[in-house]
Amino acid sequence: MRYAVALIVCLLGAGCGKQAAPPSGQGGAATVAADAPWQPVRFFADGQPEDLAEWNVLRVAGGRLQLNADVLPYDLNTPLFSDYAHKLRTVWMPKGESAGYDPEQAFDFPVGTVLSKTFYYPRGQGDAVLRSTDEGADLRGGGLELSKVRLVETRLLLRRKDGWVALPYVWNSEQTRAKLMRGGELISLELVGADGKRENADYQVPDQNQCAGCHGTDMKTKALHPLGPKARHLNRDVAYADGVANQIARWSQVGYLRGAPQPQAAPRDANWRDANAPLEARARAYLDINCGHCHSPKGPGNTSGLWLDAATQEPMRLGRCKLPIAAGKGTGDRRHDVVPGKPDESILTFRMLSDDPSVMMPELGRSVVHEEGVQLIRDWIAAQQGACG
Template sequence: MFRRLILVLALGMAACSPSEPTPQFHAVDTPRLLSEWGQVGISGETLRLGEGVVAYDLNTPLFTDYALKLRTIWMPEGMQAGYREHETLDFPVGTVITKTFYYPLAEQAGAVMRGDGHALIDAEGDLDLSRVRLIETRILVHREDGWAALPYRWNEDQSEAVLHRYGDIVPLTLVGTDGEAQDFNYVMPDVNQCASCHAPDSNTRIISPIGPKPRHLNRDFAYPGGPMNQLDYLTEVGFLTGAPAPADTPRNADWTDLNATLEDRARAYLDANCSHCHSPVGPADTSGLDLEPGIAHGPALGICKLPIAAGSGTGDRRHDIVPGQPDESILLFRLDNIEPDQMMPEVGRSTIHTEGVALIRAWIESLPGDCD
């Protein structure tokens, strides 16, 4: 009861703030400026959430060139999402989901630092712009005729983001924890590329969110009233109905959590980065590879499976996964690659996720058996 009181008070205080943006649902028109959506906005040197907008995070996020991501959900008053155990929450028409990509600033002028995947926001959902560089904000909006995916690029003075239907390329210098700098091109997807990734069913090709599934959301988050399970919080603020207790809800591991098993960490990583394509109905269904978290060890998971149509993407390796032999496994070859006809995922990154590759390498090394 005390936690709920704190939550209500915090939400009430936030609602009184004059500097908060006012969220809008644009049912037909598509604004040129991100600020017209009112989901996030600039106040001085702070990126603030709109009134009633809820930030969230994922247990294991998709890797995007070491960018950090601020994720938000908003629905018009009185609307709720329905709980679905193994699928994305059933969001109503009017829902707006955003994902803002940004990097911590490096000491080197004009350079940015590698992020660890989790947002640098405070308990109010604010982001200190003196510490970061904003790159883009992607919007998914649920309209009467379905979901629409819209990319917005932040300008140089970090005051506004502008719609870029055709994507863009942002040259960046990325500094690692060891101080080593790497120049690369951050590729901002166009509308069609956004749609291709967010159409997880190749039969319908219907666009939908990917991340807000119970197994990804079932974790604590630092809200204004204190840490709270995200599914419980969404229920408390009226955004979600029908969710069971967190203990009765599927939960993916955090791939960086060394207290979790290697198996759980690796499977969570493959789920977040690969399973939206590699599933029985996904865009990569013809590969015969299913990287969803519940798939048992065997050919469907790639173990001792012969490639079907990988072409040069095999790297002259014979099987997707060879137990105990990561360097003979196509899966690792494709993750540890940035050649357009060989890398996986095919879009969404221009760099190699060194730590993710090391995790999958260790997992493959741990697998028993052989392919003889």
């Protein structure tokens, strides 16, 4: 099965060949020859390696950010918004290990799993980056082409014996290495839209404690959990070099997933940008990935009474005519979280439109307004019928 994983990633152009150590003295993901051999992925059962390259998950070679041969890229139906950053997501598991399928929660990953998420932007002119929608990483040329992107950070989520651990690595300006930044980092960016509009973004690399703000999805246990690799997010087709395949089927095929049903029997979130999908499904998928990990019966936002996860169906829990609980300034002098047919009178859209840290939602992961996402939720509210008493 592990050979199959290596073959698939090789076909994607993300790394093939005999494996050996990168040149000594080159920390981070220091540049190496495009055809240089790899060492296998290395899992550290404890400790916090200072350089991303010590894990042997990614490297810079031949002008590209490449994936090791046993590292499988994946994508989500609807991704989390992070100041318009694009993301390259990967998964790796130890030889002979696989994740247990779950229809609702994150898969049951084995000890030794390494999940990575690299945040990057398409390059604009000068130091600017493009403000554009994340369409998924294009690895067909053998990895991310560094002349066309600006790497910002790579986050690792590691399944150790005692639970999940998050490590944030920040890329240097030369894009040759990524260094562990336990205290996080604030990175100033200039975003340029297709219409030429320019906007400054204070991109926040989270510190290790802030990672729990999103990944600590259960207030009782306080334990970290993956957010993206769930059946409803992964159940989609992607274009591999050997043809289009469903991700759940491919993970099962290569031995990274056990117990999964056929894709048509698994849950599936909508693509929030798919105009052919029902508006309700698109809006709920967007709220699920961006808000549901916190606003859920078990999450940090459970006391608000506003639950936006995929499982919640009760209209009032979804905000319909619901009075806020201790929102204070965050209400914007509006009475209800969602007022059917009236997005301008709804607290939900008010907080999504704000960039005030004391008001905005989500609280973490953005410094600018996701205009397209706000429009989707506005349309969803506008389409609702009824009135609040």
